[in-house]
Each structure stands twice: as C-alpha cells, then as structure tokens.
Amino acid sequence: MFEKVWQQHVVVEPAGEPTILYIDLQLVHEVTSPQAFEGLRLANRPLRNPARHIATVDHNVPTTSVADRLVIADQVASAQVNALRKNCAEFGIELFDVEDAEQGIVHMIGPELGATKPGMTIVCGDSHTSTHGAFGALAFGIGTSEVEHVMATQTLPQDKPKTFRINVEGGVNGELPYGVTAKDIILDIIGRIGTDGASGHVVEYAGSAIRALSMEGRMTVCNMSIEAGARAGMIAPDDTTFAYLKGRRFSPAYEKDPVGTVSAIPNYPDSFNPPPISRSPWDLAVEQWSALVTDLGATFDRELTIDATKLAPNVTWGTSPGMVTTIDSAVPSLADAKTDADRKSFERAFEYMDLKPGTPIKDIKIDAVFLGSCTNGRIEDLRAAASIVDGYHVAKTVRALVVPGSQAVKHQAEAEGLDLVFKSAGFEWREPGCSMCLGMNPDILSPGERCASTSNRNFEGRQGRGGRTHLLSPAMAAAAAITGHFTDVRYWKFNSKEGR
Amino acid sequence: MTPINTLTSTAAPLPLPNIDTDQIIPKQFLKRIERTGYGDFLFYDWRYNFDAAGHTTPNPDFVLNKPEYAHAEILLAERNFGCGSSREHAAWALNQFGFRAVIAPTFADIFYSNAGKNGIILCRLTDAEVETLIQRSTANPQHQITINLEQQTVTDDQGFQAHFDIDPFRKHCLLNGLDDIGLTLLHKDKLDAYEAKHNEEFWLAPKAQATA
Numbered sequence: 001m002f003e004k005v006w007q008q009h010v011v012v013e014p015a016g017e018p019t020i021l022y023i024d025l026q027l028v029h030e031v032t033s034p035q036a037f038e039g040l041r042l043a044n045r046p047l048r049n050p051a052r053h054i055a056t057v058d059h060n061v062p063t064t065s066v067a068d069r070l071v072i073a074d075q076v077a078s079a080q081v082n083a084l085r086k087n088c089a090e091f092g093i094e095l096f097d098v099e100d101a102e103q104g105i106v107h108m109i110g111p112e113l114g115a116t117k118p119g120m121t122i123v124c125g126d127s128h129t130s131t132h133g134a135f136g137a138l139a140f141g142i143g144t145s146e147v148e149h150v151m152a153t154q155t156l157p158q159d160k161p162k163t164f165r166i167n168v169e170g171g172v173n174g175e176l177p178y179g180v181t182a183k184d185i186i187l188d189i190i191g192r193i194g195t196d197g198a199s200g201h202v203v204e205y206a207g208s209a210i211r212a213l214s215m216e217g218r219m220t221v222c223n224m225s226i227e228a229g230a231r232a233g234m235i236a237p238d239d240t241t242f243a244y245l246k247g248r249r250f251s252p253a254y255e256k257d258p259v260g261t262v263s264a265i266p267n268y269p270d271s272f273n274p275p276p277i278s279r280s281p282w283d284l285a286v287e288q289w290s291a292l293v294t295d296l297g298a299t300f301d302r303e304l305t306i307d308a309t310k311l312a313p314n315v316t317w318g319t320s321p322g323m324v325t326t327i328d329s330a331v332p333s334l335a336d337a338k339t340d341a342d343r344k345s346f347e348r349a350f351e352y353m354d355l356k357p358g359t360p361i362k363d364i365k366i367d368a369v370f371l372g373s374c375t376n377g378r379i380e381d382l383r384a385a386a387s388i389v390d391g392y393h394v395a396k397t398v399r400a401l402v403v404p405g406s407q408a409v410k411h412q413a414e415a416e417g418l419d420l421v422f423k424s425a426g427f428e429w430r431e432p433g434c435s436m437c438l439g440m441n442p443d444i445l446s447p448g449e450r451c452a453s454t455s456n457r458n459f460e461g462r463q464g465r466g467g468r469t470h471l472l473s474p475a476m477a478a479a480a481a482i483t484g485h486f487t488d489v490r491y492w493k494f495n496s497k498e499g500r
Numbered sequence: 501m502t503p504i505n506t507l508t509s510t511a512a513p514l515p516l517p518n519i520d521t522d523q524i525i526p527k528q529f530l531k532r533i534e535r536t537g538y539g540d541f542l543f544y545d546w547r548y549n550f551d552a553a554g555h556t557t558p559n560p561d562f563v564l565n566k567p568e569y570a571h572a573e574i575l576l577a578e579r580n581f582g583c584g585s586s587r588e589h590a591a592w593a594l595n596q597f598g599f600r601a602v603i604a605p606t607f608a609d610i611f612y613s614n615a616g617k618n619g620i621i622l623c624r625l626t627d628a629e630v631e632t633l634i635q636r637s638t639a640n641p642q643h644q645i646t647i648n649l650e651q652q653t654v655t656d657d658q659g660f661q662a663h664f665d666i667d668p669f670r671k672h673c674l675l676n677g678l679d680d681i682g683l684t685l686l687h688k689d690k691l692d693a694y695e696a697k698h699n700e701e702f703w704l705a706p707k708a709q710a711t712a
Contacts, residue, residue: 008704011687011690011691011694012687012690012691012694014687016668016669017669017683018667018669020684020687020691022694022695022698024704024705024706025706031530031531031587032530032586032587032588034533035533035534035535035588038533038535043681045681049695051705051706051707052705052706054706059530060531074531076531076532077531079531079533080531080532080533083533114708115706115707117703117704117706119703119704120704120706125586125588126585126586127584127585127586127610129586141586141610142586142610142613143586143587143588143591143610143613143614143617144588144589144614145588145614145617145618145680146613146614146617148681149680149681149684152681152684152685153681153684153685153691154691154695155684155691157680157683157684159667195518195580195583196518196579196580196583196606196608199580199606199608199609200609226584229580229583229608229609231609250706250707250708251708252702252703252708253708281702281703281708284703285702285703285708288701288703289703320518320520341516341517341578341579342517344515344516344517345516345517345518348516438522438527438585439527440527440528440530440531447550457520457522457584457585459520459522459523459584460522460523460545461522461523461526461545462522465526465545465550
C-alpha cells in the first residue's frame with residue numbers, strides 16, 4: 001500500500017537527490033506556521049496551491065468558555081492566533097476559526113470534513129499527523145521549514161522510508177479482550193519495540209484486530225505511531241473507511257451525478273448489452289481507493305505479529321511512552337532495565353514520577369484526569385468514558401476535565417446527553433482544542449500533580465512543569481477519576497440508571 | 501543557511517537517551533511568531549530552578565550553566581535525541597544558543613530533518629564511540645572535538661577517530677548552505693505538468709464536492 005501511494009506522488013527523482021514528492025493536502029495551525037508564512041513573504045514567493053491547504057486554531061486556544069476564546073487573555077497566544085487569521089486571508093487559505101462549527105484539533109477536522117482520504121499524501125507541522133494514516137493516506141509531521149517548502153512548491157524532497165508491517169491478531173472476528181481498546185494496542189506496541197523502534201520506517205498496521213477497529217480506534221493507533229519513532233502509520237482502506245467518509249463535506253459526490261458509463265460491446269445486439277449505468281464520483285473514488293490494498297505476498301523490511309487476545313489495559317508509569325505496563329502489574333525495578341541507558345532513564349523516571357519500583361499500578365493515586373486530545377478526543381472515546389462515570393461522582397481529591405477534540409464531537413456528545421453525564425459526575429465540560437495534552441493554553445498541571453491522561457506523551461513537564469502524566473485509555477481514565485487511583489475497567493461495576 | 505565544513509570545539513555532555521523536543525524547548529515558548537530569540541529558553545526546565553513565586557535562577561548543576569562548558573558548540577547525547585514533537589523551534593533553540601553540531605548514536609527522524617535545514621551537523625556514531633567522547637568531555641571540559649563534514653570524520657585531541665554516515669545530498673546542502681525550496685523550483689516544468697494531470701484525480705483532492 002505504501003509503495004503504491006509513494007509511486008503515485010513522485011514528481012521527479014533527481015539523480016543523487018531525494019525524491020520530490022507531491023503533497024495533496026497540508027493542514028495548518030497557529031503554532032508551526034507563522035515563520036513559514038514569513039519565509040514566503042521574505043523570499044517574495046506565492047503560496048502555490050491554496051486549495052490544497054486547510055487551517056484551524058487548536059494548540060493554544062483556551063477551552064474554558066466561548067468568551068475566553070474570542071478574546072484570548074494571553075497576549076502572545078492571541079498574537080499568534082491573529083497572525084494565522086491574517087496569513088490565511090492574505091494567502092487564500094480556508095480557515096476554520098474558533099467560532100466555526102468545524103473547528104477542532106487539526107487531526108480531528110481533516111477526517112471529519114472528509115478532507116482526509118485514502119491514497120493521499122498529507123502533511124502538517126505537527127508530529128501527530130500520522131493520525132490520517134488510518135484512512136490509507138501517507139501522512140507525516142514536518143518542521144516549519146518544510147511547511148514553508150510545501151506552501152511554496154506543494155512538494156517535499158523525501159528519502160524513501162523503509163516499511164514495517166505490524167499484524168495485530170484478535171479473537172473471533174478480530175475481537176479484543178473485554179476492557180482492551182485501540183489505545184492499549186498501540187501502548188503495547190510502543191512498550192514492545194521502544195520509542196525509536198520504528199525509526200525510519202512507515203508502519204502498516206494489519207491483522208484481524210485492526211480490521212475490526214472502528215475508524216476512531218484506527219486513528220488512535222496511527223496517531224501514536226510517532227511515539228514508536230515511525231515516520232508514518234497506515235491502515236489499508238476498507239468498507240469501514242468508506243462508510244465513514246461517505247457524504248462528508250469534502251468527500252466525492254455519491255448522488256445522481258453520471259460521469260462514466262459502461263460502454264456497449266460492439267457487434268452485439270442491443271438486447272444483449274445492459275443498459276448504460278451511470279456511476280457517481282463516489283463510486284469511481286471507491287474503486288480507486290480499493291486498489292490501494294496491499295498485494296498478497298508484498299514484502300516488508302520488517303514484520304511483527306502481536307497476539308491481541310493476550311492484551312490487558314495499559315498504563316504508563318514513566319516519562320516516555322515506552323515505559324508502560326498493564327493495570328494488574330507494578331512499576332518495574334531497575335533489574336528490568338535492559339541496558340545501562342535504560343537503567344539511567346528508569347532511575348530518573350522513578351524520581352521525577354515519585355514512584356518506587358514494585359509499587360502496584362492500582363495503588364497509584366491521581367490528582368487530575370484529562371479526557372481528550374487528537375489521540376482520544378473522539379465521540380467513541382467520550383461514549384466509553386461516559387458509560388463508566390454514569391451514576392458515579394468524581395473522587396473528592398480529583399480534578400477532571402473533558403475536552404472534546406472538535407466542535408463536531410462536542411455537538412454530537414451533547415446531542416447524546418454525554419455532557420450531562422460528565423457534568424453531573426463532577427467533570428468540567430470544555431470547548432474543543434489541544435488543551436492539557438501539551439499545556440500550551442492555560443490548562444496545565446501544577447508541579448507534583450499526577451494526571452491520568454488519554455493523550456499521547458508523558459514526557460517530563462509535558463502537561464505543565466513538574467506535572468506527572470500517566471497515559472491510558474478513555475475508559476481507564478474515567479474509572480480512575482471515580483476511584484481516585486488506577487482501576488481495572490475489566491471489573492468495573494456499571495451504575496447507569498439508563499442502561500447506557 | 502550558512503555553509504559549514506569543519507568545526508572544532510569543546511563539547512557539553514548530556515548523557516541521557518530519548519531527550520525529547522519538549523525538554524529542548526518547552527511549549528510555552530512556541531507561542532511566539534518570530535524565528536529568533538529561542539536560545540535563552542533551550543532546556544528551560546532543566547537549566548533553571550523555580551521558586552514558589554515562579555522566579556527563575558540558573559540551576560548550577562546543569563551542564564550548560566557550568567562556566568567550563570559555556571562556549572561548547574558541540575552537544576553530546578545518547579540514543580533517540582530529538583524525539584517527540586515536530587517543533588523546529590528545537591533546532592532554532594540549539595542553534596541560537598550556540599550549538600553547531602550534536603553527536604549521538606541515533607536521532608529521531610523529524611528532528612534530523614529540521615536540524616539539517618538549520619545548518620546543524622548531526623553525527624551518528626556508535627554507542628561506544630559516543631560513550632568515549634562523553635567520558636572525555638566529562639573528565640576534561642577543555643577536551644576538543646573536531647568534526648570534518650567533507651571527510652565525515654569526528655576526531656579529538658587524544659587520538660579519537662570515528663567516521664559518520666550522512667546522506668550525500670544533505671551533506672552537499674550543508675557544505676554549500678543551499679536553500680531546499682530553490683532546489684525544488686529548478687524542476688518547475690515537471691511539477692507543473694505533474695500537477696495539471698494530478699489535479700484531475702479528484703479522489704485525491706482535499707476538497708471534492710459531497711453533493712452533486
């Protein structure tokens with residue numbers, strides 16, 4: 001699949017230089033773009049193809065209230081958001097601004113709009129661009145110089161990455177064990193291969209457990225490919241993909257729009273030939289996308305198979321996503337470190353996280369819960385969390401917030417009454433954005449605070465200087481919010497009065 | 501970009517694996533719209549101590565605050581340096597602080613690319629070679645390391661000699677300070693032809709029409 005997408009986008013292969021690859025879509029946000037626009041202006045270069053750019057504001061918009069978002073108190077953040085507005089107007093890029101119904105985290109709105117499609121090349125100045133690979137697109141994060149390069153040329157010089165297939169095999173029909181989610185699959189993979197385990201590779205996720213995942217789950221898996229060091233993650237498009245995309249704002253039309261007909265076979269009587277049938281752009285698109293599926297017998301530079309029937313809910317204990325274990329085990333000891341370098345990082349992580357080796361994960365108490373991010377801020381994530389909290393209340397010592405990934409998710413959740421479930425359980429219900437995943441806006445942890453987070457990085461200070469982050473699935477985060485410590489959702493006693 | 505070929509300097513050892521871009525430049529400094537002024541914030545959470553009122557003082561234990569390492573232009577680190585976020589601000593901060601090269605066993609992909617575009621030389625040496633250099637620079641802050649990009653070698657004043665691999669094109673760009681965008685636009689005719697044909701492939705267009 002990767003090979004096909006790559007070949008379709010080769011503009012030129014200059015001798016002795018990287019391939020110049022055509023980029024179908026660049027997603028733009030406020031943080032990594034201002035210096036790129038400035039570069040264009042300084043070099044007096046136009047933006048080559050505005051129709052292949054979409055912009056939104058997500059990283060540093062406040063999530064507290066609509067009023068706080070319209071007038072951002074932080075002057076530096078406000079100036080950055082205003083710079084994006086000015087730049088989009090000047091260069092003709094469609095911007096989904098804070099008050100728009102389509103606003104959200106950049107990796108949420110691409111798929112929601114149907115802008116993300118199978119077979120495309122997609123880039124964004126954000127490492128979690130790998131999310132879009134869930135649709136069979138080749139999607140990867142880039143730096144600001146490269147953002148400027150795409151603006152100026154709609155291409156990127158790229159060395160061809162190697163390929164790595166990870167087969168995740170589930171039970172009957174690809175089923176995962178009870179309480180295990182897409183988040184646990186990807187955390188397990190990172191724990192297994194390490195945070196540089198897929199460096200230089202594009203990972204293709206395959207196998208029955210991946211096929212059985214919803215698009216939301218597939219996006220969660222591809223999203224954290226970067227946490228395993230991968231250049232990108234991809235999943236071959238199938239009926240699940242097509243069903244998700246059909247009818248979205250930027251998807252090809254599927255109603256009564258004849259663009260192609262099956263031609264009659266010459267020299268046969270009319271009665272033999274079927275009547276001409278018209279096919280919509282949607283039908284033609286599905287035909288093209290279906291051809292992307294990996295050929296049987298395709299070879300990969302590396303391959304790994306994981307038995308998903310043996311997985312359990314995961315929780316990270318340290319300061320790197322690879323420092324992960326299952327809910328029923330304990331913080332490892334120094335003896336578990338494989339190398340000297342690992343031993344040093346373990347020691348540092350024990351100190352930073354204020355954890356003793358051997359502490360059972362379930363005994364770790366938390367102060368905060370963050371439900372959201374481009375990893376787990378989708379409707380399915382909020383449904384899973386809501387079903388856990390329904391009928392309960394957040395523990396007295398815990399501050400818990402839900403930040404839907406996009407306006408669309410927020411509205412859908414409100415239509416289903418999930419906001420009321422969260423609010424009556426004592427969660428804060430916020431406006432969409434990146435929020436506490438990286439703490440660029442006012443949502444941050446205080447030094448020493450410990451957070452159960454559905455986001456993607458547990459680096460030192462990621463959610464605020466001195467803050468301690470544990471990564472886990474939405475259901476696991478919800479359970480921890482209620483009990484005040486990590487809790488195994490496999491034994492959760494549901495308390496919903498409405499049988500949610 | 502300024503051309504660079506050889507560099508001789510003392511080196512600051514930061515002997516940790518997986519140093520992520522959140523450590524190199526924390527998020528609060530990404531709100532700026534300028535491309536300069538990031539050097540003061542390099543390794544911010546490690547470089548400064550914070551009191552209850554939020555005031556900062558330099559952390560005397562952190563290597564970059566030790567006067568003997570103040571002028572080092574080479575940074576020594578362990579594997580997977582620059583992992584995490586794609587923020588090019590990490591490369592800007594290293595550069596603007598005064599680093600011209602980083603030596604480590606491996607680098608994260610996006611950081612590797614960002615550093616190259618900012619004229620920072622990244623040398624991948626073996627774990628053992630990096631360990632040797634870290635030990636020597638730790639024992640003697642005046643330890644001088646020389647990087648020769650043309651020859652692809654790292655040497656020191658105590659007989660150390662190592663070879664590093666670098667993509668020939670990247671090397672060419674660093675040696676000559678070339679602008680990538682200008683290089684791509686040399687192929688404008690082929691790009692125009694490709695794009696005209698590609699734009700008809702509506703199933704790969706970001707904005708198709710959902711209704712007929």
